[in-house]
Amino acid sequence: MRVTVIGSGYVGLVAGACLAETGNHVVCADRDPGKIAGLNKGVLPIYEPGLAPLVARNAAAGRLQFSTDVDDAVRHGDVIFIAVGTPPGEDGSADLQHVLDVATTIGRHLDRFKVVVTKSTVPVGTAEKVRTAIRAVTSGDFAVASNPEFLKEGAAIDDFMKPDRVVLGVDDPRAEELLRELYSPFVRSGSPILFMDIPSAEVTKYAANAMLATRISFMNQIADLCERVGADVFAVRQGIASDSRIGSAFLFPGPGYGGSCFPKDVKALVHTARGAGMAPDLFEAVESVNDRQKQVMFNKLQQLVGDVSGKRIAVWGLAFKAGTDDMRESPAVSLVEALLAAGATVHAHDPEAMTVARGIWGDRVRFANDPYAAVDGADALCVVTEWLVYRTPDFARVKALLRAPVIVDGRNLYEPGRLVRLGFRYAGIGRPATHPEHSEGPPGKRGGSV
Numbered sequence: 001m002r003v004t005v006i007g008s009g010y011v012g013l014v015a016g017a018c019l020a021e022t023g024n025h026v027v028c029a030d031r032d033p034g035k036i037a038g039l040n041k042g043v044l045p046i047y048e049p050g051l052a053p054l055v056a057r058n059a060a061a062g063r064l065q066f067s068t069d070v071d072d073a074v075r076h077g078d079v080i081f082i083a084v085g086t087p088p089g090e091d092g093s094a095d096l097q098h099v100l101d102v103a104t105t106i107g108r109h110l111d112r113f114k115v116v117v118t119k120s121t122v123p124v125g126t127a128e129k130v131r132t133a134i135r136a137v138t139s140g141d142f143a144v145a146s147n148p149e150f151l152k153e154g155a156a157i158d159d160f161m162k163p164d165r166v167v168l169g170v171d172d173p174r175a176e177e178l179l180r181e182l183y184s185p186f187v188r189s190g191s192p193i194l195f196m197d198i199p200s201a202e203v204t205k206y207a208a209n210a211m212l213a214t215r216i217s218f219m220n221q222i223a224d225l226c227e228r229v230g231a232d233v234f235a236v237r238q239g240i241a242s243d244s245r246i247g248s249a250f251l252f253p254g255p256g257y258g259g260s261c262f263p264k265d266v267k268a269l270v271h272t273a274r275g276a277g278m279a280p281d282l283f284e285a286v287e288s289v290n291d292r293q294k295q296v297m298f299n300k301l302q303q304l305v306g307d308v309s310g311k312r313i314a315v316w317g318l319a320f321k322a323g324t325d326d327m328r329e330s331p332a333v334s335l336v337e338a339l340l341a342a343g344a345t346v347h348a349h350d351p352e353a354m355t356v357a358r359g360i361w362g363d364r365v366r367f368a369n370d371p372y373a374a375v376d377g378a379d380a381l382c383v384v385t386e387w388l389v390y391r392t393p394d395f396a397r398v399k400a401l402l403r404a405p406v407i408v409d410g411r412n413l414y415e416p417g418r419l420v421r422l423g424f425r426y427a428g429i430g431r432p433a434t435h436p437e438h439s440e441g442p443p444g445k446r447g448g449s450v
């Protein structure tokens with residue numbers, strides 16, 4: 001099938017490469033000439049495990065092409081995916097400017113029947129707006145459809161190739177037939193293709209992200225309670241996750257959710273709900289708990305070291321989660337900004353995100369080539385991202401390099417009692433180091449956690 005993907009970011013590039021891998025002839029278009037020039041030379045604009053060889057293989061086979069010529073790309077595809085960004089507007093609503101610009105371009109170059117699919121995360125009613133924008137400039141034949149994307153950065157290829165489900169909002173049998181054919185190679189192991197009406201598909205994406213964000217904020221609030229009452233969120237999580245009605249996914253407390261999706265999608269859902277005349281109090285609470293959570297690491301650090309002004313703080317992990325170089329809304333950004341505002345100097349390390357981070361902070365932050373260099377001479381270490389490389393560090397070396405043995409562990413990567421025994425002053429999230437199983441010292445001297 002001839003497929004066009006407009007917008008070659010995380011979603012568009014992954015979708016384009018995976019659709020090419022199943023034999024389609026895909027053109028990925030983007031208005032960013034630097035991105036396309038890089039892709040044509042085999043340089044990917046993002047880090048995503050497994051994506052580089054997939055792109056290289058399909059480009060070499062001639063099934064995957066990159067272009068800045070959006071008009072021409074529109075003429076290429078029988079199915080056109082819109083995968084451009086939908087950043088939050090000032091009022092929190094999703095900004096549809098890029099989506100609707102692309103829709104108009106599609107209308108202008110419609111030369112035969114095509115299915116126009118919104119893959120960007122867009123509020124309910126957007127497919128209708130896309131239809132209207134296309135119809136305003138053409139009398140040609142087309143169908144619109146909604147196909148929200150559920151991939152996770154860091155596991156995007158696997159998620160696209162082996163989805164839990166494919167959601168397709170359609171209202172035209174020709175669209176249903178083409179999209180069923182396009183997606184059938186990805187659901188051979190039995191995952192469903194869920195056809196539904198277009199508004200339901202649009203709401204499904206927001207409902208999924210809001211549910212996941214809710215679980216994170218819920219656990220962060222339970223972690224706060226655990227700290228205050230002397231419970232251990234690690235045990236509590238196990239205690240609830242073993243309940244099959246609850247399950248174990250997305251129950252890890254941490255430094256707050258970030259990334260390009262949850263924060264903006266919860267905001268947009270609040271806006272949509274208000275516009276529909278309802279009080280979105282639950283969604284608002286999810287967001288405000290998260291905003292507060294993003295200050296938690298800074299607060300814990302201050303409790304351990306006092307005023308950070310003039311202190312040097314090592315930060316391990318800048319990406320909003322492991323497996324990506326995406327720093328959009330990363331909790332590390334909140335932490336580093338708070339440190340800089342308070343007069344601290346920051347020495348940071350991340351296995352993949354330092355190029356992106358340099359673009360944000362330039363020389364306001366020192367970047368270290370390895371985790372131990374970041375720690376050398378620092379007054380404390382903050383671990384923000386759960387990269388594997390940070391999971392079992394040489395603690396003796398870390399302690400020797402630090403000026404003071406202080407660790408704030410935003411991901412609960414380390415066992416509190418062990419860290420305290422090794423002589424660190426340690427704070428995790430929702431885990432008192434004074435718990436008897438976590439320390440061999442006598443009660444009252446175990447201490448260390450805040």
Ligand SMILES: NC(=O)c1ccc[n+]([C@@H]2O[C@H](COP(=O)([O-])OP(=O)(O)OC[C@H]3O[C@@H](n4cnc5c(N)ncnc54)[C@H](O)[C@@H]3O)[C@@H](O)[C@H]2O)c1
Pocket residue numbers: 006007008009010011012029030031032035070083084085086098101102119120121122149150151152153260261
């Ligand atoms: N990143 C994720 O994990 C993820 C997952 C699911 C859904 N989504 C949704 O998918 C959409 C895209 O997200 P992303 O992370 O890939 O964004 P991104 O910012 O990485 O990529 C968007 C791309 O669209 C291009 N673009 C913008 N306007 C254009 C235009 N008029 N013509 C051509 N190209 C244009 C930009 O240059 C950019 O390269 C968003 O709605 C997002 O919410 C993202």
